Amino acid sequence: MELAQKLDSYGKPAWIALTVLGFMAWWPLGLAILAFSIGSGRMFCGKRRGFGRWQEEGAEAVRNAFGGRFRGFPSSGNRAFDEYREETLRRLEDEQQEFKGFLDRLRQAKDKAEFDQFMADRRNRPAPSPAPAPEQPQDWKQN
Numbered sequence: 001m002e003l004a005q006k007l008d009s010y011g012k013p014a015w016i017a018l019t020v021l022g023f024m025a026w027w028p029l030g031l032a033i034l035a036f037s038i039g040s041g042r043m044f045c046g047k048r049r050g051f052g053r054w055q056e057e058g059a060e061a062v063r064n065a066f067g068g069r070f071r072g073f074p075s076s077g078n079r080a081f082d083e084y085r086e087e088t089l090r091r092l093e094d095e096q097q098e099f100k101g102f103l104d105r106l107r108q109a110k111d112k113a114e115f116d117q118f119m120a121d122r123r124n125r126p127a128p129s130p131a132p133a134p135e136q137p138q139d140w141k142q143n
Contacts, residue, residue: 012042015042073085
């Protein structure tokens with residue numbers, strides 16, 4: 001999957017361009033690329049589970065552009081409001097991190113419960129009955 005990794009390094013526009021080129025070359029190829037990119041979660045902002053790589057990279061880029069924890073906002077002229085805004089943004093970022101952790105723990109607990117249920121079902125499954133032993137031929141001469 002070197003091609004997929006290379007395209008991932010360029011981001012979503014590379015996948016879109018490859019899909020368009022695939023359709024231009026031969027429509028089943030374009031359809032296959034489209035199905036792969038949607039199925040793998042590369043065409044959405046986030047993957048099916050939690051935040052996707054693209055969304056996290058976008059949030060990180062915004063943080064870096066605004067100087068870390070959004071300290072790059074211009075001053076409003078009101079120092080009390082600026083401090084309130086910084087504290088609120090810091091609190092929201094902390095809550096976002098806590099919520100991500102909560103979702104991860106929730107997914108892990110759900111996976112563990114499903115696995116435990118599978119193992120319990122497997123243990124409680126009735127043992128397969130042994131095949132009946134072939135009957136011994138009866139001696140017709142005995143009376």
